[in-house]
Amino acid sequence: FIRLAGTIRPGRSKNKAAARAGTAGVPYAGVQHYGWPAHNITPNPFLTDALTTHQAAVLAELDRQLSRLLAGAGL
Numbered sequence: 001f002i003r004l005a006g007t008i009r010p011g012r013s014k015n016k017a018a019a020r021a022g023t024a025g026v027p028y029a030g031v032q033h034y035g036w037p038a039h040n041i042t043p044n045p046f047l048t049d050a051l052t053t054h055q056a057a058v059l060a061e062l063d064r065q066l067s068r069l070l071a072g073a074g075l
Helices: 029-034 046-053 055-072
Strands: 009-012 017-020
Touching (some): 017 046, 046 055
Antiparallel strands (some): 009 017
């Protein structure tokens, strides 16, 4: 699980922000997070759990960054 933790990184697109985990060298992030019933691997929704645990801080940072962007645009 230590190797997987080292692969967590931010991601974004035009309309959303995201957290991503896993790489070609650590391809099991999805299996760990969502589980794989056919192989008796139970879900461990570590990204969702982290967001739930730190939701207030995440939303506060989002608010700060959006305010900074709006101020920079003169809005």
